[in-house]
Amino acid sequence: MTTKTYYQPRSLDEALSLLAQHGPALLVIAGGTLAMPLINEGVSMPEQAMGLRRAGLNLVHRADGHLTIGATATLTQMAEQQEIPLLAEAAHSIGGWAIRNMGTVGGNLFAPPPAGDLAAALLALDATVTLADRGGRRTLPLSEFFTGFMMNVLRPGELVVGFDVPIPTGKTAFLRYGRKQANTPAIVTVAAHLVMAGQTVKQARIALNAVGPHPLRARNAEAALAGRKLDEVSIGAAAVAATEECEPFTDAIATEWYRRKMVGVYVRRALEQIA
Ligand SMILES: Cc1cc2nc3c(=O)[nH]c(=O)nc-3n(C[C@H](O)[C@H](O)[C@H](O)COP(=O)(O)OP(=O)(O)OC[C@H]3O[C@@H](n4cnc5c(N)ncnc54)[C@H](O)[C@@H]3O)c2cc1C
The missing domain is CATH 3.30.390.50 (CO dehydrogenase flavoprotein, C-terminal domain)
Structure with missing residues (x-):
């Protein structure tokens, strides 16, 4: 492994500052289920990496007919959302326990096809995704996030910070x-x-x-x-x-x-x- 520096920001602000400071040379890692195998196999060799797990982005909160999901909430946290069966079933269908315990909701947006099962559930629920950089935040329909194979609207310096899901009123x-x-x-x-x-x-x-x-x-x-x-x-x-x-x-x-x-x-x- 070539990684020399591993940052563990304690807040979103700190994470965004580190990203602004180091640019694309800083590899973002959430749960690490995709990133770590690539590093361990020498496919990806970042000198600097930043883990998001302690940046306070893992909260899942239900209020006013909406579920707010932090980007680093785990797939296991989603599998526990029994009031929204579509989310719970999608999360439960992914990988095994270890992957669900480590893998994050935000990370699922970056998983190469055929992965992306949780993202499909979020699309069917009309979720929005919030992105942030040091200049501020922007929220867009999740359907506008993806632009092509392994391509999306995320700009340099931006992180996925969370999702908003209207509690479904219909059948799923x-x-x-x-x-x-x-x-x-x-x-x-x-x-x-x-x-x-x-x-x-x-x-x-x-x-x-x-x-x-x-x-x-x-x-x-x-x-x-x-x-x-x-x-x-x-x-x-x-x-x-x-x-x-x-x-x-x-x-x-x-x-x-x-x-x-x-x-x-x-x-x-x-x-x-x-x-
Ligand atoms: C064995 C195995 C089985 C799997 N099975 C399935 C399956 O059946 N269905 C399915 O849908 N998926 C499956 N997956 C994929 C799984 O869902 C993803 O690995 C997981 O969701 C990725 O989340 P992570 O936090 O671990 O990503 P990481 O590995 O931490 O991150 C991967 C990359 O995503 C980007 N990224 C992550 N979070 C953010 C953020 N908040 N902001 C900006 N960029 C970010 C970074 O570029 C990062 O390098 C499987 C994976 C494995 C390893």
Whole structure:
């Protein structure tokens, strides 16, 4: 290992000052589940690293119909959010206990596909993400955070500081399909949140993971449901739309063709579960 200096800031201000001082040469580490293996294997060789675990960013707080989540809240903390099953189920589906105990919510945004299952749940819940640098904070819809494969809107000097999730008022479903039951990368993940007015879908949110360059909203599938009765016809239309709009890839786990096929199957199943 080449790392010579390891900083452990005790506040967000201190962390942002260190980042401003050292720039991109300072590797940010939250839980370390992605960063540490790369360092240990010599793939990443930062001379300086900064651990965020003591910067006071791990609070999870519920008030006024919203859940506020600090960026370094762990996946285990999310798995404990039983009042928001979509979050709890998504977090519980990720890795094993060790990964969930160390891995953070903020870190999940930076995990290469097919990871990003928690981010998909946050997208379906209309979460916002707050970014900060020494100049101030900005909050944006999480759907605007990702810009491409391992690319996002984070500027040099900025950190992800937290998330705001409106407590869902509708029905949700989380389905994750992999080659094994647990501790396995996803072939497709579907997170759905439907707000109903009687039999009619008032608002639909469908997010997909492992079938694109990053976790994404299936907006055409959402449009196929909004204002319609939730029945076989609208569910079928949403499943077809999601199949067409996803951007799957081939890797060691599944082919692009199979991933796309499974998007249709799992979007349908998620919506049928809600229906
Ligand atoms: C064995 C294993 C199994 C896994 N299985 C799954 C799975 O099934 N589904 C899934 O979705 N994910 C899975 N993951 C990925 C896991 O979710 C991520 O490893 C975890 O969420 C990353 O969080 P972390 O805090 O450990 O990131 P770290 O390793 O600490 O950080 C990685 C990088 O993210 C950036 N970063 C992190 N936090 C911030 C921040 N607050 N501000 C700015 N930049 C930041 C930094 O550039 C940092 O170097 C798995 C990982 C492993 C190792």
